[in-house]
Amino acid sequence: MHMADALLAPAVAATMYAASAVTVGASVKTLRKDETTAKLPTMAVTSALVFAGQMINYTIPGTGSSGHLCGGMMLSALLGPQAGFLSMVVILTIQALFFADGGLLALGANCWNMAFYGCFVGYYLLWRPLIRSKLFSSLGEKAAGRIRIILASVLGCVITLQLGAFSVVLETSLSGVTELPFRAFVGIMQPIHLAIGLVEGLITSAVLLFIYETRPELLMDVNKADTQLSGKLSLKTTLAILAVTAVIVGGGLSLFASANPDGLEWSMFGNAESGYSENMGLDEESFGISSGAADTAAAIQERTAFLPDYGFADSDMAAGTSVSGLVGSAIVAGAAAAICMAGGFFRKKKVAAKA
C-alpha cells in the first residue's frame, strides 16, 4: 500500500514526515547506544532479508494466486518495536529510492502507514500482551505458545493493515486529489486490505512459528510470561483487546461480503482494483485473491448468518451492511470472552488441584 507522491498535498506529506521523524527520533533515543551497536548487524541483515523475502511468492491454497510478506509485524517480533521500526524505515527508503515504490515526498506517510502501525501498534497492542499472557495455557505451554503466536501475528497484520489502509484514505482525502467520497473510498480500501492482511498474517505466523520451534530465544517476549511482567495483563485487558479486534475484523469482513456497493459507478473499480492490488503486493499475473477470499468469506457468512442479507432492507450502502458486521463481531467477542473465561476457570481449577 505504498502511497505515491502525487496523492499527497505538500502539507499532508510534511505532517506525515514530521510524525515519522519524531517516531524515528524517539526510537533512536529509546534504544540505548550500546544496545543499538550490538543490534545493528542483526537489524541490517534482517531488513535486507525481509526486503528480499517480500519478493517470494507464497501460493495461497485453493486460489491459484499468491500472497506476499510486508514485514513490519515480523520485524518487531524479532527485533522489538523500535529496532523494527527503524529497519522498516530503511526498507521503505530503499524501495522509494531504488525501486520507485512509494516516493520521496510520500516516504514520511509510508513510514507511518506501514512501519509505525506494524511495529508499534502491532507490538504493544497485540504481540507483547498476547505473547506474555497466559491465554490458552490450559492447553500446555508449547501449544499455548503456538496459538498465541498465530493469534498475535494474524490479528496484528490484519489490524495494522486496516489502520494503514485507513490512513492512506485519510491522507489522500485530506490532500484533496480525489473526488471519491470518503466513505466509499474506505469501503473499497478496507476489504482489500483485510484479505491482504489475513494472508500476510498467516505467512508471518508460519515463519514465526518455525522460529518458535527451532530457536525461540530469537523472538521477543517469548518465555517471559512467567518472569517480570506476569500478571500485568489482566483477563479484562485481554478481553478488551480481543473485542476490539473482533469488531474491526467483523466490520471489515462484512463490508467485504457486500462485494458490490451500489449507487456509485463502482464497476470500473473492479479493474482499477486489480492493478492496485498488484501494487499492494499481490501477484501480478493472477490477481484474484481478494475476489477468492471475498467469495469464501461471503459463503461462510451465508451459511452462518441469522441476519438476512446482512443489511437493513432500506439500505444498500456498505455502511448498512457493517451494522450486521458489528452484531456479528459482538457475538464473536462474546464467544471469545466465554472461551477465555472457561480457560481461566480451568486454569484456576488446575492451580487449586496442584495446591
Added chain:
Amino acid sequence: MDKLSHAQSELREMDALAAECSPIHALHPLCKLLVTVFYIAVTVSFPKYNFSGLVMMVLYPVIAFQVSGIPVGLCFYKLRLVLPLVCAVGLANPFLDHTPLLQLGTITVTGGVVSMVTLMLKGVFSLMASFLLIATTSIDAICAALRKLHVPGILTTLLLLTYRYIGVMLEEVTVMTEAYSLRAPGQKGIHISAWGSFLGQLLMRSMDRAEELYSSMVLRGFNGNFFYADISPFCLNDLLYTAVCAAAFLCARIFDIPGLLGSFFVG
C-alpha cells in the same frame, strides 16, 4: 521467481548509472536531494485544475535527463509500481466531477478529466525526479547528505549496511527459490506447507550471519563509530544550481507560463 532477478538487475543498473560522469553527477548530493524534494513538493502543490501550469514542470526532468545522459526509458519501467494506485484514485474523478471546464467543439472537458490528468502527470513527474536523483547519486553520497541534514547516524548506517546486504540476501533467496522450484515443478510459489520453514531457515541463517558480522566489527575495535570517505564540499556551482532550480520552480508555480504564452498567441 522473476521478481528476484528483476530486483537484482534493477539494483545493478542503478549502481552503474550512478557511477557515470556528468555535470549532474558531479553536483553535491545534498544539493541534488534538496532540489529533488523541492521539485516534487512544488509539482504536487499545483491545484487539481491547473493543467497548464503543471505542464511547465516537465522541463526540469527533461533537461536534467538530457544533461546527465540517463536514458529516460528506464524510469518508465518503474512507473508500473506507482501508477496503479494513482490511477485507481484518479480514474474515479471523471465519473464524479462533471463540472464543465472547457468546451472543445462538441466535446465538453469536465473538471474530473482534468484533475485525473493532472494527478497522473504529478505521478509521472515526481517519479522522474526521484529516479534522476538516485541515477546520478550513489547511496553513500545520499547518506552523506542525510548526515549533513542531521538524520541520526544509526539510521544512515543502517541504510548503508542494509543496502550492502540486500545483494547478498537476494542471492540467497534466489538460490533457495531455485532449489525449491527444481524439486516442485509446476508450482508457482511456495506451498503452504513450506511457508514457515522457507523464510524461517533463511532468517536463522541470517541471524548467524549477523553474529559473524558483528564479531568482524568487534574484532576491529568497533565501539559504535563508523568512518566514511569524505565527500567534496558544497561549492559555488552547487549553490548556483540549487538557487536557479528553486527560483525556476517557484516561477513556474506562481505564474501560469504556458497560459500566458497561449494567450499571447490566441490573443
Added chain:
Amino acid sequence: MIEFQNVSFSYDGTAPVVENLSFSISKGESVGLIGANGAGKSTIMKLLLGLLSGQGQIWVAGLEMNKQNLPKIRQTVGFVLQDSDNQMFMPTVYEDMIFGPRNYGLTKEQAEQRVDDVLNRLGLTELKHRYNHKISGGEKRMAAIATILAMEPEVILMDEPSTALDPVNRRTVINTINTLPQTKLIASHDLDMILDTCGRVILLSHGKIVADGSAESILRDRVLLEANRMELPFCLQGRHK
C-alpha cells in the same frame, strides 16, 4: 607468540568442544589447523580472539587473555573470516580498510597511508574505491585480507581462506599468504593449500590434538589422516595410471 595451557571449552551443558588443549606457536611460524568438521578448529580461533571464553589460560603476544587485555589482544590478532561478505560490511573497500585503524585511534591521514601501503604491496590499488557489493569473489577475498593487514596485526588467523575461489584466485591467495611475515594460524580442509603455506600442522579430532608436527610429516601420513576423517593432499596422492 600464542600459547594455550590446558584450555577447555563447552557450550553450556553439552560435551566439551575442545578439551584440555595445550600448544604454543612461536613468532613468525605458519601453522595449519586441520581436522574433520566439528573437530574444534573454529572454537580454537574464537577462543584466541576472545569471542568465546573457556577454562585454562591463553597467552597472545605476552598478554594473558582477560577482560583488560582483550582490546590489546584484538589489536594484535587479525582474523580473516571464511565469508568475505561478512567481513566487508562498509560500502567501499577503502572504507572497510580504514574501519579497524580508525577505531584503534589512528588519524584519517595515518589510516589513509596504511590503506595505500597495503594495497600497493598486494597490487590491489585499483580496488580502493570500488564497492564491496560489486567486486568479484576473488577480489573480495583479497580485499578482506587487505582489510586485516591494514590493522598491522602481529598474528593472522584465517578461516578457510581458499574456499570458493577459482584455481588462479586460489593461487594468488596462497602466494599472498606466503609473503606475509606475521605469525599465521590457518584453519582449512584444503590440505594442498596447507602444504603450500604452512611449515607446521596441528591435527585435531574431537577437540583434542592428535598430532602436532611438521607439515611434511603429518600430511604425508596416510594412515594418520584417514584415521581422522582426512585424506592425503591431492598433490601427494600420486594418481598414476
